[in-house]
Amino acid sequence: xxEVIVVTSGxxxxxxxxxxxxxxxxxxxxxxKVVLIDTDIGLRNLDVxxxxxxxxxxxxxxxxxxxxRVKQALIKDKRHQSLYLMPSAQxxxxxxxxxxxxxxxxxxxxxxxxxxxLDCPAGIEQGFQNAIAGADRALVVTxxxxxxxxxxxxxxxxxxxxxxxQIDLIINRLRYDMVKRGEMMTAADVVDILSIPLIGIVPxxxxxxxxxxxxxxxxxxxxxAGRAYQNICQRVLGEDIPFIDFEKTISFWTRVTGxxxxx
Amino acid sequence: xxxxxxxxxxxxxxIAKDRLKILLISDRVNCSPEMMExxxxxxxxxxxxxxxxxxxxxxxxxxxxxxKGRGKTQSLYASIPILDLNK
Numbered sequence: 290x291x292e293v294i295v296v297t298s299g300x301x302x303x304x305x306x307x308x309x310x311x312x313x314x315x316x317x318x319x320x321x322k323v324v325l326i327d328t329d330i331g332l333r334n335l336d337v338x339x340x341x342x343x344x345x346x347x348x349x350x351x352x353x354x355x356x357x358r359v360k361q362a363l364i365k366d367k368r369h370q371s372l373y374l375m376p377s378a379q380x381x382x383x384x385x386x387x388x389x390x391x392x393x394x395x396x397x398x399x400x401x402x403x404x405x406x407l408d409c410p411a412g413i414e415q416g417f418q419n420a421i422a423g424a425d426r427a428l429v430v431t432x433x434x435x436x437x438x439x440x441x442x443x444x445x446x447x448x449x450x451x452x453x454x455q456i457d458l459i460i461n462r463l464r465y466d467m468v469k470r471g472e473m474m475t476a477a478d479v480v481d482i483l484s485i486p487l488i489g490i491v492p493x494x495x496x497x498x499x500x501x502x503x504x505x506x507x508x509x510x511x512x513x514a515g516r517a518y519q520n521i522c523q524r525v526l527g528e529d530i531p532f533i534d535f536e537k538t539i540s541f542w543t544r545v546t547g548x549x550x551x552x
Numbered sequence: 553x554x555x556x557x558x559x560x561x562x563x564x565x566x567i568a569k570d571r572l573k574i575l576l577i578s579d580r581v582n583c584s585p586e587m588m589e590x591x592x593x594x595x596x597x598x599x600x601x602x603x604x605x606x607x608x609x610x611x612x613x614x615x616x617x618x619x620k621g622r623g624k625t626q627s628l629y630a631s632i633p634i635l636d637l638n639k
Contacts, residue, residue: 435568435575442576471563478569482576 293395294525295403295424297448299440301411303432304461308518309408310338312428315522317372321403324363326375326395328420329410330385333377340367340504341374350378353390359397373402384413388422395423413447422446426455428488428525432462433474442483458487459521464493483549489521490532535543581614588612595630604636 296309306327313325328334330350336342347362352375359375366372375398378385398405407424410416421427427448431441441458448456460476467473475491494514500507508518520530562570580620610632 302592310562334564435572438572439575439579442579446580468565474565478565482569 291399291403291405292426293399293424294426294428294544295407295409295421296428296430297409297420297444297446298430298437299411299413300431300437303430303437304410304459304491304497306338306408306429307405307432307501308459308461308491308521309335310426310506311508311515311518312522312525313372313404313406314339314369314506315518316404316406316525317366317369318509319522319526320371321526322371323369323402323404324375324398324402325405326398326405326407326410327377328386328407329416330377331382333379334408335365335408336374336376337388337504338501339506340372341376341502345376348376348378349394350381353386353469353472361395364391383419386419388418391419392423413443413496417444417447421451425453426457427453428457428459429483429485430459430461431479433460433468433476433479433482438479438482440476445483445485446457456485457490457524458483458485459489460487461491462493463490465505478490480483484531487532488524489517491521577613588614591628592630596632603634603638606633606635609633623628 294312296305296312298305306329309325313323317323320412325335325339326349326391328349329335333348341364349362350358351357352362354487356374357399362375363373364376366374395405395407405423407420409420429441429444429448431437445456456479460479463476464473468475476487480487492513494512496507496510496512500512500514506518507515508522509515516533520533523530592610592612595612596605597604597611600607610630612628612630614628
């Protein structure tokens with residue numbers, strides 16, 4: 290049975306596209322047939338994060354308008370056999386697609402894929418409505434900041450009204466040094482406020498910027514963010530994975546380097 | 553005893569959390585302030601039929617009652633100071 294997951298946040302710039310790219314890649318690496326759909330019409334980005342921007346021929350709007358078949362618009366990933374990307378259109382606007390058309394296309398893709406991941410645009414207007422229309426599960430991405438959490442709460446309210454069967458929270462860009470100083474909300478604080486199950490904590494990691502520069506998702510790698518995304522993928526599949534205590538990892542390394550400094 | 557701890561300023565983490573909690577109560581209620589004021593006036597009018605109340609300092613609030621704050625049931629709480637039970 291296939292699952293349709295929308296990655297959403299309300300606020301822009303909190304990491305929806307990075308999360309989509311990494312969760313999609315991670316699931317494909319674990320042998321699942323995955324299609325990533327960029328639903329941000331007019332501002333396409335997922336292709337760049339995936340490093341597939343040079344391979345686009347047709348896009349989502351072409352499929353909806355019947356200019357090509359679904360299969361023609363799907364781009365095969367460089368790294369994984371079972372991963373495909375449906376790019377968005379860069380020159381059209383959000384009104385080019387309706388929620389009904391989106392549902393129809395998702396239904397069609399369900400026949401071929403285990404996981405359909407929809408990268409949602411920021412905001413709660415039509416682009417958001419299109420992205421959530423065909424989905425039955427959501428990953429809500431937020432950062433530990435007041436504005437992002439407020440928007441996430443609004444999004445969760447809207448998803449609950451649509452009777453989503455599962456809504457999980459990803460806390461992105463957590464800075465353990467700031468948490469330690471009492472200058473950033475903890476993951477527990479955010480969960481307490483939003484009251485939905487936590488599926489992952491991604492620490493603030495410069496490797497995310499480096500990976501995006503290179504167009505290579507970092508899931509599965511040895512970086513902190515890469516490991517966090519790997520854990521999220523396993524939890525998406527229903528595995529019970531304990532949360533990595535990065536604080537401990539960091540303090541361990543400071544202790545180790547501390548020893549060398551003394552000598 | 554650590555005096556600094558007693559007189560310490562609230563950390564920005566605590567400020568953020570407190571602000572969000574208050575902010576989200578009003579965000580989650582789909583009710584405009586004007587409508588809240590109208591409800592308040594109507595309640596005051598009805599209660600005033602039976603007893604003398606202090607309508608100026610009465611307060612009403614809509615809260616979500618649920619185990620984890622995200623329960624589906626919402627309740628209206630009214631705090632109405634009574635000046636005289638016998639009108």
